[in-house]
Amino acid sequence: MNRFWNPLVAQLSPYVPGEQPSMVDLVKLNTNENPYGPSPRVLNAIHSATHNGLRLYPDPTALHLRCAAATHFGLAPEQVFAGNGSDEVLAFVFLGLLKHEGRPLLFPDISYSFYPVYCGLFGIDYRTVPLADSPVLSLQLTDYTEPHGGIIFPNPNAPTGRAVSRADIQQLLERTPDAVVVVDEAYIDFGGESAVPLIDRFPNLLVVQTLSKSRSLAGLRVGLAMGQPHLIECLVRIKDSFNSYPLDQLAIVGAAAALQDTAYFETTRQAVIQSREKLTLELTRLGFDVLPSAANFIFARHPDRDAATLAKRLRDEKIIVRHFATPRIDQFLRITIGTDEQCAILVNTLERLLA
Numbered sequence: 001m002n003r004f005w006n007p008l009v010a011q012l013s014p015y016v017p018g019e020q021p022s023m024v025d026l027v028k029l030n031t032n033e034n035p036y037g038p039s040p041r042v043l044n045a046i047h048s049a050t051h052n053g054l055r056l057y058p059d060p061t062a063l064h065l066r067c068a069a070a071t072h073f074g075l076a077p078e079q080v081f082a083g084n085g086s087d088e089v090l091a092f093v094f095l096g097l098l099k100h101e102g103r104p105l106l107f108p109d110i111s112y113s114f115y116p117v118y119c120g121l122f123g124i125d126y127r128t129v130p131l132a133d134s135p136v137l138s139l140q141l142t143d144y145t146e147p148h149g150g151i152i153f154p155n156p157n158a159p160t161g162r163a164v165s166r167a168d169i170q171q172l173l174e175r176t177p178d179a180v181v182v183v184d185e186a187y188i189d190f191g192g193e194s195a196v197p198l199i200d201r202f203p204n205l206l207v208v209q210t211l212s213k214s215r216s217l218a219g220l221r222v223g224l225a226m227g228q229p230h231l232i233e234c235l236v237r238i239k240d241s242f243n244s245y246p247l248d249q250l251a252i253v254g255a256a257a258a259l260q261d262t263a264y265f266e267t268t269r270q271a272v273i274q275s276r277e278k279l280t281l282e283l284t285r286l287g288f289d290v291l292p293s294a295a296n297f298i299f300a301r302h303p304d305r306d307a308a309t310l311a312k313r314l315r316d317e318k319i320i321v322r323h324f325a326t327p328r329i330d331q332f333l334r335i336t337i338g339t340d341e342q343c344a345i346l347v348n349t350l351e352r353l354l355a
C-alpha cells in the first residue's frame with residue numbers, strides 16, 4: 001500500500017533507537033540514561049504545573065526555560081533555542097543550517113547514527129571523515145580539510161566517548177569562517193570542555209545540548225541549541241513553520257528546575273564520573289581495552305572475545321549493553337555507566353563469562 005506514500009518515505013532508512021525492554025530486574029546499560037533520577041525540584045515543579053498549567057497553551061517561546069538556560073550558561077535568552085529533545089533540535093539544525101547546494105556536510109564516519117538519517121530526510125549531501133587510527137578511533141579536527149557546507153560532530157564523540165579540546169574546536173572555527181560548525185554536546189557534563197564560552201566570538205558556532213543524560217530527563221524530551229541570535233532565529237523560523245509548541249508546559253518548568261538545581265547536578269554527575277573511572281579499572285583488569293571516556297558510557301573490546309557473542313551472553317544474564325554491527329567498531333561494546341551496584345553486577349558477570 002505504499003503507493004499512498006510520498007516516494008521519499010520509501011527511500012528513508014530511519015534511526016533505530018536502543019531497545020527499551022519491558023523485562024523487570026534488568027541491568028539496563030544500553031541507552032546512556034542516567035542511573036540517578038532527576039532532581040526532586042524537577043518533580044515539584046512539574047507537580048505544581050499540573051494544577052493550572054495544562055488548560056492553556058504553553059508559551060511558544062519557552063522563555064522561562066530559555067532564561068534558566070541563559071543563566072546557567074552565561075548567555076542571553078536570545079542565544080538559546082529549546083526543542084523537544086535534542087533530536088528535534090538537531091533536525092531543525094540540519095534543515096536550516098547544514099543544507100547547502102553543492103557543498104557537502106561533513107561528520108565523522110563513526111558518530112551519532114542519527115546524522116545520516118537527517119541527511120536522508122532532508123536531502124542533504126554529506127561526506128564522512130574517518131576517525132584516526134592513532135590514537136584508536138580519535139576525532140582529529142585537522143582532517144576536516146575538504147570543501148564543505150558545514151561540520152557536525154558530537155563532543156565527547158558517541159559511541160567512542162573520546163573528547164576533543166576546546167582549543168582544537170577554536171582552531172577549527174578559525175579555519176572555517178564560512179560554514180556553520182555544530183558541536184553536539186549530549187555528554188559534555190561528564191568530563192568534556194564545552195564550546196559554549198566560544199559562542200560570543202564565533203558567529204558560525206552552534207552548540208547543542210540535551211537534558212536527557214546529565215539531567216536524567218530522557219523521558220521529558222528537552223534539548224537546547226546555543227549560538228549567536230542570527231543562528232537561533234533560523235531555528236525559531238523552522239519551529240514556527242512546523243509546530244509552535246514543541247515543549248509542553250511540564251517540560252518547560254521541569255527542565256528549568258533541573259538547570260537551577262546546581263547542587264544535585266554536581267553530586268550526580270560526579271557520582272557517574274567516579275563510577276566510570278572505577279569500571280574502567282575493573283574492565284582493564286579483566287583484559288578489556290577501554291577507550292578513555294569523557295562520557296557516561298565506555299567503549300571497550302576484549303582481545304579474545306567476540307563482542308556480539310559477549311553481548312548475547314550478557315543479555316542471557318539480564319544485562320543489556322549496546323553492540324553495533326558496524327565496520328570498524330563491531331568488536332566493541334558500548335556500556336552505559338550505571339550505579340556502582342549495577343557496575344559491580346556487570347563486572348562479576350563478565351568475570352564469570354570470561355573464566
Ligand SMILES: *Cc1c(COP(=O)(O)O)cnc(C)c1O
Pocket residue numbers: 084085086087088112154158184186209210211212218221222223
Ligand atoms: C542522546 C543523544 C542525543 C539525543 O538526545 P535527546 O535530547 O534525548 O533527543 C543527541 N546526540 C547524541 C550524540 C546523543 O547521544
